[in-house]
Amino acid sequence: MRKLHDGIEVLIxxxxxxxxTPEERMKLDEWLVLPGHADLFRxxxxxxxxxxxxxxxxxxxxxxxxxxLERQLREARVTEVGNVGRRRIGKRWWWAASLVVPLCxxxxxxxxxxxxxxxxxxxxxxxxxxxxxxxxxxxxxGEVVDLTNEGEGDLIFQxxxxxxxxxGVMAYVGDTLGQEVRYNEVQTPRGCEYQxxxxxxxxxxxxxxxxxxxxxxxAGDCRRVYATGELYFEVARDEDKPFIVExxxxxxxxxxxxxxNLRSYEREPRTTTLLEGQVRxxxxxxxxxxxPGQQAVDLKDGKELFVREVDVNSVVxxxxxxxxxxxxxxxxxxxEIGRWYDVEVFFENSAIRDERFSVxxxxxDSFAEVxxxxxxxxxxxxxxxxxxxxxK
Amino acid sequence: xxxxxxxxxxxxxxxxxxxxxxxxxxxxxRSFAFRHVGDDSITEDFVQTAFLNLWxxxxxxxxxxxxxxxxxxxxxxxxxNYLKRKRVEARHEQELAREMSEQESVDAALEExxxxxxxxxxxxxxxxxxxxxxxxxxxxxxxxxxxxLEISVNTVKTLKLxxxxxxxERLKGVQWLLFLHLLLD
Numbered sequence: 001m002r003k004l005h006d007g008i009e010v011l012i013x014x015x016x017x018x019x020x021t022p023e024e025r026m027k028l029d030e031w032l033v034l035p036g037h038a039d040l041f042r043x044x045x046x047x048x049x050x051x052x053x054x055x056x057x058x059x060x061x062x063x064x065x066x067x068x069l070e071r072q073l074r075e076a077r078v079t080e081v082g083n084v085g086r087r088r089i090g091k092r093w094w095w096a097a098s099l100v101v102p103l104c105x106x107x108x109x110x111x112x113x114x115x116x117x118x119x120x121x122x123x124x125x126x127x128x129x130x131x132x133x134x135x136x137x138x139x140x141x142g143e144v145v146d147l148t149n150e151g152e153g154d155l156i157f158q159x160x161x162x163x164x165x166x167x168g169v170m171a172y173v174g175d176t177l178g179q180e181v182r183y184n185e186v187q188t189p190r191g192c193e194y195q196x197x198x199x200x201x202x203x204x205x206x207x208x209x210x211x212x213x214x215x216x217x218x219a220g221d222c223r224r225v226y227a228t229g230e231l232y233f234e235v236a237r238d239e240d241k242p243f244i245v246e247x248x249x250x251x252x253x254x255x256x257x258x259x260x261n262l263r264s265y266e267r268e269p270r271t272t273t274l275l276e277g278q279v280r281x282x283x284x285x286x287x288x289x290x291x292p293g294q295q296a297v298d299l300k301d302g303k304e305l306f307v308r309e310v311d312v313n314s315v316v317x318x319x320x321x322x323x324x325x326x327x328x329x330x331x332x333x334x335x336e337i338g339r340w341y342d343v344e345v346f347f348e349n350s351a352i353r354d355e356r357f358s359v360x361x362x363x364x365d366s367f368a369e370v371x372x373x374x375x376x377x378x379x380x381x382x383x384x385x386x387x388x389x390x391x392k
Numbered sequence: 393x394x395x396x397x398x399x400x401x402x403x404x405x406x407x408x409x410x411x412x413x414x415x416x417x418x419x420x421x422r423s424f425a426f427r428h429v430g431d432d433s434i435t436e437d438f439v440q441t442a443f444l445n446l447w448x449x450x451x452x453x454x455x456x457x458x459x460x461x462x463x464x465x466x467x468x469x470x471x472x473n474y475l476k477r478k479r480v481e482a483r484h485e486q487e488l489a490r491e492m493s494e495q496e497s498v499d500a501a502l503e504e505x506x507x508x509x510x511x512x513x514x515x516x517x518x519x520x521x522x523x524x525x526x527x528x529x530x531x532x533x534x535x536x537x538x539x540x541l542e543i544s545v546n547t548v549k550t551l552k553l554x555x556x557x558x559x560x561e562r563l564k565g566v567q568w569l570l571f572l573h574l575l576l577d
Contacts, residue, residue, distance in 0.1 A: 001464070001465045001468060001494050001497055001498060002495065003461070003498070004498055005499075005501070006398055006460075007398055009502055009506045009509060012502075015565055016563050017513065017563055018563075018564035018565045040503075044502065044503045044506050045565075048526060048529050051526045053423060053507035053510075053511070054507060054510060054514055054522055055519065055522060056423050056426065057420075057507070057508075058519045059432070060418070060432075062414075062418050062419060065414075065418060065436060066411070069440055069444070073443075076444065303407055304407070
């Protein structure tokens with residue numbers, strides 16, 4: 001489109017309001033002598049036309065439109081937070097797209113077996129296995145203990161009285177002798193998950209690449225723990241001692257007794273999703289109280305913390321041993337999968353990062369199965385070299 | 393809120409900036425789109441999308457005037473695409489707006505920009521009062537207007553007087569003054 005008549009609207013407006021300065025009049029006159037402008041000017045200044053124009057403006061619901069736009073802008077920002085961070089990290093890997101990829105194809109990938117050979121590189125022999133139940137624990141003494149549910153025998157540790165229970169759940173029985181509060185930390189590396197029962201009976205599920213720091217005994221008037229990554233909490237009810245999860249950046253979630261999912265990985269928005277009860281989420285951007293089914297989204301820019309309704313089932317699908325993505329970007333899917341299978345994912349065709357897929361698969365399928373599913377859409381080629389996965 | 397004039401540099405880190413751009417451009421863009429397609433039921437999406445596109449590409453724009461150019465162009469393209477699609481579907485069965493030339497679009501944008509300023513200036517004047525002024529221009533008597541709007545003749549007179557005062561104060565350009573006396577007859 002040609003250049004707009006920039007600045008002329010103010011001149012015409014001042015003409016209409018009788019506020020035209022001598023310089024403005026000169027500018028307007030200069031504009032008016034150009035071909036077609038005099039007619040346009042007369043048309044615009046037509047009183048009837050102007051008033052009709054304002055009446056048309058009245059018929060538009062600006063407030064409603066803003067609310068809609070605001071929502072869409074937020075969603076756009078949620079996606080951006082992830083993208084920006086990721087671009088920073090992986091820049092050198094993202095060479096330009098050479099393939100033309102059809103836009104916006106969503107594919108429903110189901111876990112049924114309709115085999116089609118997977119084009120895995122010949123040197124991609126490394127067996128990549130799904131995350132195992134496993135973690136390591138840093139004891140107050142500074143000792144590091146490997147926790148694998150496979151491990152047989154009674155895992156009773158010194159000091160904190162660590163007891164191995166059935167089904168890979170570790171119960172932590174605190175030292176109640178009222179000494180100074182000392183902290184333990186459970187860490188799950190990439191490719192591992194873990195469950196732990198805290199001294200107050202609270203159950204915590206740690207997804208891959210997550211951590212939880214908690215005291216050997218909950219002294220004082222609240223139960224305070226520190227977390228990173230993605231964790232699911234079933235907090236034991238205790239009206240007198242609120243349960244507080246602290247994350248980085250002064251972000252915290254405060255509850256009495258409830259179930260919620262907390263997700264705070266690097267390079268993506270921080271979310272708290274409530275399943276039951278009530279929680280108060282607070283950070284530099286303010287505070288919100290959640291109702292079941294709601295999710296607090298923190299864009300980590302210190303400015304905004306907002307609430308949206310979500311499908312709780314897909315948020316906590318990881319706990320049921322399922323990956324569930326609905327209309328999610330391939331890059332987000334691969335990032336999540338990479339964390340689980342402990343592989344690094346590289347996109348050789350960056351256009352494909354934004355393709356959207358809906359995927360449901362079992363987290364304990366072998367990695368090859370999972371890749372097969374994604375390849376079956378015919379839109380991507382995946383090759384593996386050691387623990388690196390290349391998508392193009 | 394500070395007014396966003398053409399030469400203003402847009403600070404994309406400012407949390408309120410999208411709201412302010414929306415306040416400034418939403419109504420004129422809607423009306424601009426209407427002029428292109430002659431149907432208001434579909435123009436809302438065109439304008440929403442233009443703002444979203446702006447947000448995605450915000451790094452490319454520093455001045456309000458650049459933002460303005462982008463928004464008008466974006467809405468125009470959406471309108472033309474819509475008309476093209478419709479034309480294929482309808483195969484001339486349907487009366488469709490004629491496609492505006494570039495020059496016509498540029499002129500229409502200017503008209504909307506002026507209308508937006510006038511709209512701001514006349515905010516205090518109710519929709520009904522503006523309707524009455526319009527009908528007076530069209531030659532309707534007080535009694536006719538009263539009947540059409542289902543209000544009393546006295547109300548019509550009161551609203552006219554109010555309209556006269558505001559128009560005289562806000563839009564005292566010569567062309568208006570001649571007409572304004574009509575309102576008082």
